[in-house]
Amino acid sequence: MKSALHFLVAxxxxxxxxxxxLMRTSTLVNLLGRFIHALQKxxxxxxxxxASAGARGSEARxxxxxxxxxxxxxxxxxxxxxxxTAQRVGQGARLxxxxxxxxxxxxxxxxxxxxxxxxxxxxxxxxxxxxxLVVGLLAVVFEAADSATDxxxxxxxxxxxxxxxxxxxxxxxxxxxxAAFGTGASDPQRQQHWxxxxxxxxxxxxxxxxxAPAVPLALWHEAGTADATLAVIERxxxxxxxxxxxxxxxxxxxxxxxxxxxxxxxxxxxxxTQLATDLLQQCENKIADARTTLQAQQALLEALPPSPQAxxxxxxxxxxxAAPAEPPxxxxxxxxxxxxxxxxxDQSQRLQAMQGELETVRAALNExxxxxxxxxxxxxxxxxxxxxxxxxxxxxAMNQNRRLVDxxxxxxxxxxxxxxxxxxxx
Amino acid sequence: MKSALHFLVAxxxxxxxxxxxLMRTSTLVNLLGRFIHALQKxxxxxxxxxASAGARGSEARxxxxxxxxxxxxxxxxxxxxxxxTAQRVGQGARLxxxxxxxxxxxxxxxxxxxxxxxxxxxxxxxxxxxxxLVVGLLAVVFEAADSATDxxxxxxxxxxxxxxxxxxxxxxxxxxxxAAFGTGASDPQRQQHWxxxxxxxxxxxxxxxxxAPAVPLALWHEAGTADATLAVIERxxxxxxxxxxxxxxxxxxxxxxxxxxxxxxxxxxxxxTQLATDLLQQCENKIADARTTLQAQQALLEALPPSPQAxxxxxxxxxxxAAPAEPPxxxxxxxxxxxxxxxxxDQSQRLQAMQGELETVRAALNExxxxxxxxxxxxxxxxxxxxxxxxxxxxxAMNQNRRLVDxxxxxxxxxxxxxxxxxxxx
Numbered sequence: 124m125k126s127a128l129h130f131l132v133a134x135x136x137x138x139x140x141x142x143x144x145l146m147r148t149s150t151l152v153n154l155l156g157r158f159i160h161a162l163q164k165x166x167x168x169x170x171x172x173x174a175s176a177g178a179r180g181s182e183a184r185x186x187x188x189x190x191x192x193x194x195x196x197x198x199x200x201x202x203x204x205x206x207x208t209a210q211r212v213g214q215g216a217r218l219x220x221x222x223x224x225x226x227x228x229x230x231x232x233x234x235x236x237x238x239x240x241x242x243x244x245x246x247x248x249x250x251x252x253x254x255x256l257v258v259g260l261l262a263v264v265f266e267a268a269d270s271a272t273d274x275x276x277x278x279x280x281x282x283x284x285x286x287x288x289x290x291x292x293x294x295x296x297x298x299x300x301x302a303a304f305g306t307g308a309s310d311p312q313r314q315q316h317w318x319x320x321x322x323x324x325x326x327x328x329x330x331x332x333x334x335a336p337a338v339p340l341a342l343w344h345e346a347g348t349a350d351a352t353l354a355v356i357e358r359x360x361x362x363x364x365x366x367x368x369x370x371x372x373x374x375x376x377x378x379x380x381x382x383x384x385x386x387x388x389x390x391x392x393x394x395x396t397q398l399a400t401d402l403l404q405q406c407e408n409k410i411a412d413a414r415t416t417l418q419a420q421q422a423l424l425e426a427l428p429p430s431p432q433a434x435x436x437x438x439x440x441x442x443x444x445a446a447p448a449e450p451p452x453x454x455x456x457x458x459x460x461x462x463x464x465x466x467x468x469d470q471s472q473r474l475q476a477m478q479g480e481l482e483t484v485r486a487a488l489n490e491x492x493x494x495x496x497x498x499x500x501x502x503x504x505x506x507x508x509x510x511x512x513x514x515x516x517x518x519x520a521m522n523q524n525r526r527l528v529d530x531x532x533x534x535x536x537x538x539x540x541x542x543x544x545x546x547x548x549x
Numbered sequence: 550m551k552s553a554l555h556f557l558v559a560x561x562x563x564x565x566x567x568x569x570x571l572m573r574t575s576t577l578v579n580l581l582g583r584f585i586h587a588l589q590k591x592x593x594x595x596x597x598x599x600a601s602a603g604a605r606g607s608e609a610r611x612x613x614x615x616x617x618x619x620x621x622x623x624x625x626x627x628x629x630x631x632x633x634t635a636q637r638v639g640q641g642a643r644l645x646x647x648x649x650x651x652x653x654x655x656x657x658x659x660x661x662x663x664x665x666x667x668x669x670x671x672x673x674x675x676x677x678x679x680x681x682l683v684v685g686l687l688a689v690v691f692e693a694a695d696s697a698t699d700x701x702x703x704x705x706x707x708x709x710x711x712x713x714x715x716x717x718x719x720x721x722x723x724x725x726x727x728a729a730f731g732t733g734a735s736d737p738q739r740q741q742h743w744x745x746x747x748x749x750x751x752x753x754x755x756x757x758x759x760x761a762p763a764v765p766l767a768l769w770h771e772a773g774t775a776d777a778t779l780a781v782i783e784r785x786x787x788x789x790x791x792x793x794x795x796x797x798x799x800x801x802x803x804x805x806x807x808x809x810x811x812x813x814x815x816x817x818x819x820x821x822t823q824l825a826t827d828l829l830q831q832c833e834n835k836i837a838d839a840r841t842t843l844q845a846q847q848a849l850l851e852a853l854p855p856s857p858q859a860x861x862x863x864x865x866x867x868x869x870x871a872a873p874a875e876p877p878x879x880x881x882x883x884x885x886x887x888x889x890x891x892x893x894x895d896q897s898q899r900l901q902a903m904q905g906e907l908e909t910v911r912a913a914l915n916e917x918x919x920x921x922x923x924x925x926x927x928x929x930x931x932x933x934x935x936x937x938x939x940x941x942x943x944x945x946a947m948n949q950n951r952r953l954v955d956x957x958x959x960x961x962x963x964x965x966x967x968x969x970x971x972x973x974x975x
Contacts, residue, residue: 124626124629125625125628125629125633125652127649127652127656128649130628130633130649130652131645131646133641133645134642134644134646134649135642136633137633137641137642137645138642140641141642199550199551200550202551202556207551207555207556207559207562215559215560215563216560216561216563216567216698216900217560217900217904218560219556219559219560219563220556220557220560220893220896220897220900221897223556223560223893223896223897224894224897226553226556227867227889227890230553230867231866231867231868235868252868255867255868272642440657441653441654441656441657442654442657442660442661442678442681463653467649467650467653468650468935470646470649471646471647471649471650471935472928472934474642474643475921475928476928478643478918478921478922478925479921479922479924479925479926480925482922492904492908495904495905496908496909498901498905499901499904499905500905502898502901503902508898509894509897509901
């Protein structure tokens with residue numbers, strides 16, 4: 124029969140297994156960050172090509188497509204190297220399902236690119252298509268952040284996910300600005316969307332700042348003050364967002380805006396890389412620590428006699444309130460029994476504290492989960508696709524000038540007023 | 550390279566793996582329920598022996614100890630059959646750590662029993678000792694409920710956990726009533742504790758009623774109306790809880806109370822067994838369903854050519870908003886490409902909806918998590934043991950006549966006012 128110590132050792136082994144899994148996931152997250160950055164650049168260049176009817180940006184776009192393809196191969200490789208053996212990964216179902224979705228997007232990229240080259244698609248539709256793929260990639264990162272069982276690594280993944288999401292919103296803002304200046308006339312609906320993107324971005328970076336460690340945070344503050352890029356961005360935001368409906372906008376500003384927004388995103392990429400480095404370092408440290416403790420516990424396990432009552436005659440201390448007992452006079456070494464009992468209590472207290480921290484960190488992910496729940500409800504009750512449900516929520520938030528999460532909460536609170544779900548199909 | 554469909558299949562395999570794991574855990578939960586019931590009975594009989602200074606209950610207690618030992622062997626067997634291979638079980642660390650704790654308690658039981666036989670321990674201390682073990686066993690059940698990734702099974706486990714917890718509180722109430730009538734005099738502090746136990750029980754059974762399926766729920770309502778037991782209990786609760794401080798209580802009522810409370814707990818055990826049956830049935834159904842779907846997906850996978858673009862030429866539909874595309878004229882069968890894309894989207898929507906439901910169900914576990922977080926904070930900041938932290942919270946709740954979770958929330962909100970944590974040790 125297995126003793127308490129056997130299960131303590133098994134618990135440690137689980138922790139190490141989970142940490143190793145987190146390390147692999149973190150490596151993948153890092154790679155996905157690089158891929159998203161490349162796709163964001165390709166999206167920007169595609170817009171320039173489409174807006175200029177092929178006159179500008181084609182060469183840079185071709186080079187960027189090659190770069191994207193190179194990283195896409197790495198991403199596919201990374202997916203291939205994930206351990207998909209059933210039962211090996213907790214919460215694997217959602218992660219793998221997200222990956223299946225992304226792979227569909229990757230497979231569809233060549234056809235999208237052909238349509239862009241043939242100018243057979245508008246810039247807004249092209250932006251929306253790239254967005255769909257990036258959103259799918261971010262969902263993979265979200266699953267990684269949500270599955271972390273170590274609070275410190277979870278903190279880093281929450282910071283990472285929010286930073287990546289903020290960066291993607293910055294990319295969407297870049298496209299919106301290019302379109303606004305490019306058309307040469309102010310449009311209130313686009314202005315509203317633009318302001319919404321600025322606000323959502325800021326919320327993401329706030330969460331990032333709350334959870335990020337010192338070095339990437341310092342890099343981030345530095346990026347905000349070191350050069351004049353941000354001043355240009357703020358000036359053009361003001362020009363673009365405050366012009367009265369129909370007022371002319373200087374089309375020359377389109378390029379100025381694109382360059383400044385691109386410099387800003389490149390600076391973000393540096394912060395993101397630093398965050399990824401910290402993440403991997405943290406995983407390595409944690410694994411090394413856990414292995415050291417495991418070795419000590421295994422040594423103890425081997426020193427104990429193989430009996431069901433392996434915890435020894437002093438186990439009765441279990442029912443004592445506090446007050447340290449006398450060291451037991453056991454045959455297999457002094458303090459050994461006592462130390463098993465203490466080990467169990469220490470580990471139990473440590474996991475308890477970890478769980479508490481983890482819940483606190485994960486609360487930062489709850490906003491997204493609320494939105495997802497509201498989306499799920501709309502999908503089920505109103506027969507909407509995921510995309511349409513999201514659009515409906517976002518549009519309502521914009522129209523009512525409320526945060527997305529507040530609208531989502533309202534939807535959930537009103538659940539009973541929505542039409543009932545149709546019979547479930549299998 | 551693996552295609553989208555590969556990952557869809559892997560996601561299904563994960564789901565099946567998780568369901569199988571849930572089935573094993575549910576079997577264990579069922580066994581733990583029977584063991585807790587036996588321990589509760591042993592606790593009650595031990596109290597009778599101690600209260601009568603060995604004059605009554607000794608024979609029944611000896612038989613009950615034999616019964617407990619028999620089930621304890623089954624429990625140890627059940628633990629032994631859990632798959633503790635590292636990485637195989639998500640969130641295994643916490644589960645195994647809880648089990649290690651329980652095993653310590655099992656090892657310490659013989660010594661506790663000797664002290665009871667020798668009348669070397671008071672009834673209250675004996676009750677507290679058994680409680681400690683039961684609380685440890687309930688923590689194993691909680692981890693099982695918290696790790697379920699299927700919302701319907703999670704519902705059942707939440708119902709089960711709350712029912713078991715309510716039943717344990719009923720057991721503690723039985724002991725409190727026996728002590729109250731046994732001493733023959735009313736004590737305001739004991740009355741307060743008694744009322745607290747009634748209130749906490751009712752909250753547990755409310756959650757149970759919210760999540761339980763029809764059959765066990767009907768059994769539960771029936772148990773509340775079918776016989777006169779509940780009327781006896783309510784009358785004795787009134788007598789015991791409203792007597793003025795120091796007023797005499799009829800010691801004869803001790804036995805009447807014990808018998809009625811025992812009948813009530815036996816009725817609860819029947820509900821719990823029904824719930825366990827439903828739980829296992831639900832696991833079996835889900836596994837069978839998932840296997841059928843998996844077979845269909847695997848057949849589809851084998852029909853596809855092994856190319857990285859295995860999702861086929863129609864993958865471009867990925868970027869279409871809605872509007873069904875024409876069936877593709879692919880070489881490997883009509884509708885095949887389209888169906889992979891649809892499969893990915895269906896699965897993604899299904900997991901989305903499941904996740905939403907799961908979050909809703911798990912919210913019912915958050916109350917306990919809030920208490921655990923507050924406990925963790927007190928342990929870290931005030932250097933308390935887990936038991937002392939719990940006692941402090943419970944005592945504060947009783948003194949202020951507030952719910953435990955409200956006190957826990959207040960503690961968390963005041964975190965900044967507590968002394969800072971000492972430097973962490975490894």
